[in-house]
Amino acid sequence: MAGSNKINITPPRWLLAELTYACPLQCPYCANPVDYANYQTELDTEDWKRVLTQARKMGAVQLGFSGGEPLTRKDLPELVKHARDLGYYSNLITSGYGLTEAKIVELKEAGLDHIQVSIQASTQELNDHIAGTTSFQHKKEVAHLVKKHGYPMVLCVVIHRENIHQMADILAMAEELGADYLELANTQYYGWAHTNRDLLLPTQEQFEQAEQIAQAFKEKVEGKMKIYYVVPDFYEDRPKACMNGWGTTFLTIAPDGAALPCHSARDLPGMNCPNVKDYSIEQIWNESQAFNFFRGYDWMKEPCSSCDEKEKDFGGCRCQAYLLSGDMYAADPVCSKSPNHHVIQEAIDSAKASALAENEKPLVFRNSKNSKKLS
């Protein structure tokens, strides 16, 4: 698998800096690892600056500051400034919690390019329930302030069974808030979302209805608002081209400094994710076992290895293949050609049964107590 010399290594373009796992919210679909509470150490300011400098030198240009909640890092303005000086186009991916007008101005002056605010639902009750924190009014306030201070306003709503019926209202809310971009992210079932899948996965009918509403809206707001629609791959028959191909484009750095080809890579068996404290970004990207692991096509098994679509989807997501079939080399089970494809229908059936059950088990919220329990 690793490092055949024929593979042409392209430089990273996107750097995702997960500054911290600390977060005041408790979203039950959070993409952070379920055992995040085990990772207590965080890189310091100088480490992050070095990472930004090295990745930029290789060609990374889009930068996301995420987490957890990145605003909990006191050095955020300093890192934003460093990123701006290097020429990154930087994005703050935030729940909005703790974001004041003064902070919004400070970050703008430091050179932040845009702010992506997540809202959990179109009503206060549901938003605050899903977030596990009273936050709805403040989020709306933040959205207004982001606009007021001249940032492109990106609103992100993660879609799942608890809020999918609100699609029309969510779209109306985005319009009212003046969003320039709206990300409608159907939940991807990793991390906490995998744990809560029975409670989050919508039915096919729910999904199709919501998609229709979103499509009609997209046409209506063309030229005013751009919509990014993340499809729920459980209802597709081909997998997504995960990460645009392993080790081709995306570089994620976890709070403790682990460099990840995708945010769940640490969960794959035998994946030695190198730490930025031990290696330079160039060494990590070009030479590490982890980043070379699924580069190219040599690692593939049937049906992928002889499939004429492999250059389109790269066999789908490695973490999903592992989570759902126990084999990280297998075709992503979302693919209808996968011998494991039946597990998708089983997951859908199981979620439906759970929705119909009299006593539906409660959501497991993302917090340190649950993280310790689950790890």
Added chain:
Amino acid sequence: MTLNPDQLIKFSPLHRLQWEEAQQKDVILYPEGMVELNQSSAEILKLCDGSRNLAQIVADLEQKFATTGLTNDITAFLEVALKNGWIQQN
């Protein structure tokens, strides 16, 4: 949305145009995305600084490259740019 030939054209404050050393290309950056530009598109966009209308951009480029007959190509590109929100008028 169509281009008004008389109005001044400026690059959108919600996007950023910049030279990328690693790619040896000008690119447009915006939330979650990047467009790589060829040299002529980049030359056109660099003149969209709010001080010129369509005819002035055409005249400047025809002069710079000592050629004529660029009107159609430049207009077509700017229509696309407007539709994508890269440039603004008024």
